[in-house]
Amino acid sequence: MSLSFATPVMVFDIETIPDIEGGTRLYDLKGLEPAAAAKSMFQMRLQKTGREFLPHHLQRICAISVVLATREHIKVWSLGDESSDEAELIQRFYDGLERYSPTLVTWNGGGFDLPVLHYRTLRHGIAAPRYWEMGDEDKAFRYNNYLSRYHWRHVDLMDVLAGFSPRANAPLDEIATLLGFPGKMGMDGSKVWEAWLAGDLAGIRAYCETDVLNTYLVYLRFEAMRGRLGEAALSGELQRLKDWLENAEGEHFQQFLKSWQG
Structure with missing residues (x-):
């Protein structure tokens, strides 16, 4: 398949x-x-x-980056722009969810990204009916929704690969590197606040984009492992991403591609 x-x-x-x-x-x-x-x-x-x-409810979102892969195209970007406030970033995220009803893929999303989004969405009074759908309006969500840990609309790769055992969790950087992907490049999460104080939001957004690139590459290998991506299809998806990176603006994209091919 x-x-x-x-x-x-x-x-x-x-x-x-x-x-x-x-x-x-x-x-x-x-x-x-x-x-x-x-x-x-x-x-x-x-x-x-x-x-x-800091606890989840005292985290403020300053960047959301996305890889969107459909039958027709693939794209990597950060939502909004450097002038966008937190509420706009969150609204844009849910707008994408409402439009595409995608399979969400994260690394530790269940442990961090989604709970933070919940608190910040609540804080800003943003409606997200598609995300919170549990089958009351759309029966297809009754047994496969974004909120249930063992469903497939949200794939938390760290959680799934660890067999849902926190003792087996692994860092994205190490798994990506073990698989031959670039891993962390320059910045990590502990440096984001320092970069923010220095006014380097562009650097934060670029770092977040390389993180979703690593996550997507691990996801493709995961899909191959569970038999949903054959050898030819895997090669095709990897090449599609390389083609996108070759034409993408942004030094970090070119550095990522160079590191990946090197």
């Missing part, structure tokens, strides 16, 4: 920064500059949990 993308595939990833506004409300940080407020939030989190990583 060959994968024909009769159902579009949407690989996505988010990048986040501390929700300074939310932290100020919760912890009375009024008057502090963003860097100082974030430092206070990190310190409180460290004291509480032993690590600085």
